[in-house]
Amino acid sequence: MAVGVQHENVYHEGERAAQRRAGLFDQGGFSSRAIRAEIPEVARGFLAQQPMVVLGAADQGGRMWATLLTGRPGFLQAEDARTVTIGAxxxxxxxxxxxxxxxxxxxxxxxxxxxxxxxxxxGRAVPTAHGLRVELDQVYSNCPKYIQKREPARDPAEPGEPRRSLVLSDGQRRSIAGADTFFIATADRDGNADASHRGGAPGFVEVLSPTVLRWPDYVGNAMFNTLGNLEVQPKAGLLFPDWRTGAVLQLTGTARTDWDPERAALVPGAERLVEFTVTGVVETPGASPLRWTEPVPSRFNPLAR
Known part of the structure; x- marks a missing residue:
């Protein structure tokens, strides 16, 4: 999404291209009012209540990753209308x-x-003595569909040693195949990063091989921020949390959108499909101190194939 731009010019070229491919030709005028550069007053309280935030960025080699930052409520604060501080x-x-x-x-x-x-x-993050300060370019709430209801509790423990590989192990493949949630980090051609959520019934992410995943893109907010980024920059990072144990599985690689309606029609609820090729894997046991209750599935989840 174009930084610091409002109204009809909110979307960058990739997002506009994705909207056109989806048959939406006036999306900028429809949704631009939802996008702002300042945090609404009501949202400041929401941020202060949260024990976690997902963050997406490129590493020093330019590969995209998503990570999970956690803390006690209050670790995430709106310092002012344009600045967020993270105590981690x-x-x-x-x-x-x-x-x-x-x-x-x-x-x-x-x-x-x-x-x-x-x-x-x-926005743009800089390190502080206790975490990060982020100067914001864009703030917006969007579609809450496909979020599975869970309640958190804390079980502090030291994270285990990260395990790195270039392909998914059998255990990691089984974990992904049973997941009902993951997070995806992408960026536009200029490096402006974005983090988003994907959810569905267990099995909505297909594991096609030790290096290839595929999932359906369901109807959502029609902004096409993630798919728009992928139109111009295929690098992406995925994050699969283990809600029971606090383990985190992070993947980096490339993603492409399959716009063929006939192939999408074979998958319940799919508007289109996204295929991800894994180039790096990091699994960290106990990375998060949060433990979550068993999920109450979203009523919007289509059946998994």
Whole structure:
């Protein structure tokens, strides 16, 4: 999404291209009022209540990753209408640890599964003594569909040693095949990052091989921020949280959108399909101190194939 631009010019070339391919020709005028550069007053309280935020960025080699930052409620604060502070940074071993030791373009998603709420914030992060300060370019809430309801509790423990590979293990493939939620980080041609949520019934992410995943793109807010980024920049990062154990599975690679309606018609609820090729894997046991209750599935979830 174009930084610092409002109204009809909100969307960058990739987002406009994705909207046209989806048959939407006046999306900028319809949705531009939802996008702002300042945090609404009501949203400041929402941020202060959250124990986690998903952050997406490119590493020092230009590969996209998504990571999970956690803390007690209050670790995420709106310092003012254009600035968010985070009382945490990626731990050593996280793919974004080194990159976020300096200035970086980031996309963030504050999500509250228990109340089906989420808020996206994009901007430029700089490190502080206790975490990060992010100067915001874009703030917007969007479609809460496909969020599975969960309640958090804390079980603090030291994270385990990260396990790295270039392909998915059998256990990782089984975990992904049973997932009902993941997060995706992308960026536009200029490096402006974005983080978003994907959810569905367990099995909605297909594991085609140790290096290839595929999932349906369901009807949503019609902004096409993620797919628009992929139109101009195929690099992407995925984050699969283990809600029971606090483990985090991070993938980096490239993604492409399959716009063929006949192939999409074979998958329940799919408007189109997205295929992801894995080039790097990091799995960290106990990366998060949060443990979550069993999910109440979203009523919007299509059946998984």
């Amino acid at each position: 940074r990626p731990v050593p071993g996280d793919p974004l640890h080194a990159r976020l030791g300096g200035p970086a373009q980031v996309g963030m998603l504050a999500i509250e599964p228990a109340r089906h709420r989420r808020m996206r914030m994009n």
